Amino acid sequence: AILQFPNFRHLLVIDDDEIADPQWLERMCLAAETLGADIVGGPQVPVFADPAHARWADHPVFAPPYRETGRVPALYSSGNLLVGRNVLIAMGPPFLDLRFNFMGGGDSDFLSRSVQKGFVLGWCAEAKVLETVPARRIEADWIRARSLRNGVISTLVEKKKRAGTPMAGAKVLLKSLALLAASPFRGLIRLARTRSPAIAIYPVHVALGRVLAEFGYANEQYRQPEKN
Structure with missing residues (x-):
């Protein structure tokens, strides 16, 4: 498509x-220009099948990672994304790592690798x-599984990012253990702020x-789409 459409500037992606x-289209393209960003993400606003579930909108599984428009250090999802032509040319195919196919996270990996190459990320609220x-x-089981999966993806993406550097595996493991040790305290802070145990x-x-x-656990939720 890049070769067939020489005036093609941006690829924009949303989920089905x-x-x-x-x-949406105008705002994403304008944000790319005004922010000087090569990749722009935007919020995926949850619309719950049962209106009574709207209280879950602030849960990190559903809430956007940023609230204000501007440059950002990281993006995690292709569910609302603009990618510049220059990024696609530089990254080259295959754009996504097939190892993430049934787990998800191929988009997070692509975005992480893009940052490593020096591309600028932005957010359009x-x-x-x-x-x-x-x-x-x-359901509690689904949210727990998605949360664990997010942690697994975080480790796998970081390992790829650090590949080839001294003590890469040890550094990732130590960071994971430190985050695990700190997580109860971070949870208490969230509980005090939100009053939500979930x-x-x-x-x-x-x-x-x-x-x-680190022990090979992989929560491949997409192998059972009927439960996803």
Whole structure:
């Protein structure tokens, strides 16, 4: 497509269960220009099948990582994303690591590698997409599995990032253990701020997932799409 369309400047991506805001395309492209960003992410606003579940919108599994427009150090999802032509040319195919296929996280890995190559990331808080959230994703088992999976992905992406550097594996493991040790205290801070035990336990699950990844644990949620 890059070769066939010489005027092609940006690739914009949303998931197949999302609906873009009418101004989404314009806002994403404008953000790329005004921020001088090569890649721009935007919020995926959860729309719960049961309105009573709206209280879950602030849980880290569903909430956007940033609230304000600007340059950011990291992006994690391709669910609402603009990627510049220059990024695609520099990264080259295959763009996604197939090892993440059934777990997810190939997008996180791609974004991490893009940062390593020096590309600038941005966030456009105004370029929203609405994401349908079925009732099964509010179940405690699903949220716990997704939180653990986020930790596993974090370890795998960081290992790739540090590959070839001295003591890479040991540094990743030590960081994971430090995060696990700190996670109860981080959870208590979240509990005091949100009064939500489900939000408070999130850093514990993520840190545990990071450590479990060292022992080969992989939560491949996409192998059972009917449960995802």
